[in-house]
Amino acid sequence: MGKIFSIKMENISLLGALYYPVDNSLFYKAYRYSPELFHYNNGMLNSRGQSYYENLNCNQMIHQIKVLKNKYLMVPYMAAEKIIKYVIVDHVFSKLVRLADFIIGAYDSFESILFNYIRAINWCAYTIICFFQGKPLPKYTDELEGISIDPNLGLKFPREQIEADNHFISLSSVSYLKKQYDYIVGIALGGISCAAITSCYLNKPLSIIKISYYDERNIGESIPLYKNWLDKGNILLIDDNCGSGATLNKAKQYLHAITDCTISTYATELHWEKFFRCKVYKHQDQIFELNFMTELTPWCFRHFELLNLLKDKEKNALEVYGVTTEDWANYSLKMISILYKIFPEEKRLLALFNRFSLFIEDPT
Numbered sequence: 001m002g003k004i005f006s007i008k009m010e011n012i013s014l015l016g017a018l019y020y021p022v023d024n025s026l027f028y029k030a031y032r033y034s035p036e037l038f039h040y041n042n043g044m045l046n047s048r049g050q051s052y053y054e055n056l057n058c059n060q061m062i063h064q065i066k067v068l069k070n071k072y073l074m075v076p077y078m079a080a081e082k083i084i085k086y087v088i089v090d091h092v093f094s095k096l097v098r099l100a101d102f103i104i105g106a107y108d109s110f111e112s113i114l115f116n117y118i119r120a121i122n123w124c125a126y127t128i129i130c131f132f133q134g135k136p137l138p139k140y141t142d143e144l145e146g147i148s149i150d151p152n153l154g155l156k157f158p159r160e161q162i163e164a165d166n167h168f169i170s171l172s173s174v175s176y177l178k179k180q181y182d183y184i185v186g187i188a189l190g191g192i193s194c195a196a197i198t199s200c201y202l203n204k205p206l207s208i209i210k211i212s213y214y215d216e217r218n219i220g221e222s223i224p225l226y227k228n229w230l231d232k233g234n235i236l237l238i239d240d241n242c243g244s245g246a247t248l249n250k251a252k253q254y255l256h257a258i259t260d261c262t263i264s265t266y267a268t269e270l271h272w273e274k275f276f277r278c279k280v281y282k283h284q285d286q287i288f289e290l291n292f293m294t295e296l297t298p299w300c301f302r303h304f305e306l307l308n309l310l311k312d313k314e315k316n317a318l319e320v321y322g323v324t325t326e327d328w329a330n331y332s333l334k335m336i337s338i339l340y341k342i343f344p345e346e347k348r349l350l351a352l353f354n355r356f357s358l359f360i361e362d363p364t
Helices: 025-033 058-074 081-106 111-132 167-176 190-202 246-258 272-279 304-315 325-342 347-361
Strands: 019-021 039-041 044-046 183-188 206-210 234-242 262-270
Touching: 025 044, 025 081, 058 081, 081 111, 081 183, 081 190, 081 206, 111 167, 111 190, 111 206, 167 190, 167 262, 167 325, 167 347, 183 190, 183 246, 190 206, 190 234, 206 246, 234 246, 246 262, 272 325, 325 347
Parallel strands: 183 206, 183 234, 234 262
Antiparallel strands: 019 044, 039 044
16 A cells, blocks of 8 residues: 555554554543543553543534534644544544434435535544555544534434444455546444545545345335445445445345446455355355455454454453454464465455465554
8 A cells, every 4th residue: 555654553542542552642632632432451551441432422522512613723833733633523423424324324315415424434534544554634624514413313322333443454455446436325323434444545436335144124225325426437336345245235236227427336444254254164144256356455353352352341341452453464474375375366365365475464
């Protein structure tokens, strides 16, 4: 990918939070400025404190976004300014994604209200990218001003789980795209986050489709779709992860039926362990085929049970610190290494391994 990252993988928890020892002076200053956004335990600071995972209704979430916006605007010029602003935006981004997922599923006509959320999400995504690349953060104008919710829905609770909020993994995965794309379509919920990062990095329009192979709400013909493309061009359809490939396939078939665009498939994380079990151990389970995935990523799927375990241990101040994105990168590389040696005929696996090896050696 080239030297685009200013943050080391060892300083990003597997969940995606910034993760530094308390003796890091800049990070400690950021913590002292807004301790409510952080989590401190055993000499380590984590940028996603309890408020990041707090289960709020829509009204409460929008109120928190406004509070965080005001805090962002009031951050003074200081050495830790950039870290503080990033942490604030990271918290806002999570809430916006969860609200957007709720809105696209709750409204019969959601285009006009979702437009403002997409605009806000795009600004957050661009800010996140700039932070990880060590670039100046963009100025805030009015990107968060248009978000709202119908009064009848304000007391409803959006879905709590977002698995694709490790922005380092989302951003690094973009480098493995082989083709050129005109439009990005994210599959809600998890796909919104990584699709927003991808669309901002590529400077392409973002659309959202809400569909799940496992969601009975999508069995009928009506599938919520926020469309932001013309009917000619190349669409990259993104989910946060892929195991069986069923959700991506279902979304692809739906898009094929309503547009003349070429549809390509991609997931930020792939279930390489499941692929190994099915292809090598011959476990009877459904798994994606390599030729179905237009684009491949080397990152192994961070299973939701693992993420929940890590969150619970952090919440209860149990010893689990030290599980970082660097650990997961090495684990993913080892899995790809085994697979390409077992299946040497799959040249894409070898190319994936070679490129990921170089990236792990120097991702900065």
